[in-house]
Amino acid sequence: DAKTTQPNSMESNEEEPVHLPCNHSTISGTDYIHWYRQLPSQGPEYVIHGLTSNVNNRMASLAIAEDRKSSTLILHRATLRDAAVYYCVMNFGNEKLTFGTGTRLTIIP
């Protein structure tokens, strides 16, 4: 499995953009880049995924480096409800999917 590295914690002001980085230097050519988030006392939920190109959805944007060794999850306008732990996960096919410790995002009102 590709190993990921994320900062343990980040803070952002409410209504400001947030950029959450992830390094995955051992990513293989077939690994998808997925992001999940875990709200307090809940199970993780899917946020966004990508392979090579940048991606947007209603929750966030995903910017993928040209060499694919890093990616950034972008929350365009953070709200208090975005306070969560964010996990960057590499996966392909039916692999055992492993999660790191993620980044705990705190939103400051």
Next chain:
Amino acid sequence: NAGVTQTPKFQVLKTGQSMTLQCAQDMNHNSMYWYRQDPGMGLRLIYYSASEGTTDKGEVPNGYNVSRLNKREFSLRLESAAPSQTSVYFCASSEYHHFLGNTIYFGEGSWLTVV
């Protein structure tokens, strides 16, 4: 939409007791998982099932057994509970799609305390 349902939500066990955590998914997914999450930690994979009738060990399988009863259900059994197994347990399921990879859907968690 039910998605992934796991029971019980809360359980207190005495050391040495046994119990089974039940999990069911209604999305017709082939793959199912059991993870545990200790306070302030990330998720660690206990066991994994790629399809009905198959199971495989994850990072922390010791002290647990699993059964993939059918495509819908994947149970986790603690034969002799220990305080070190106090944790939140998450069941999950997924299906691989060519342009999506393997998107995982999680249950709400089961809070287990072993005293």
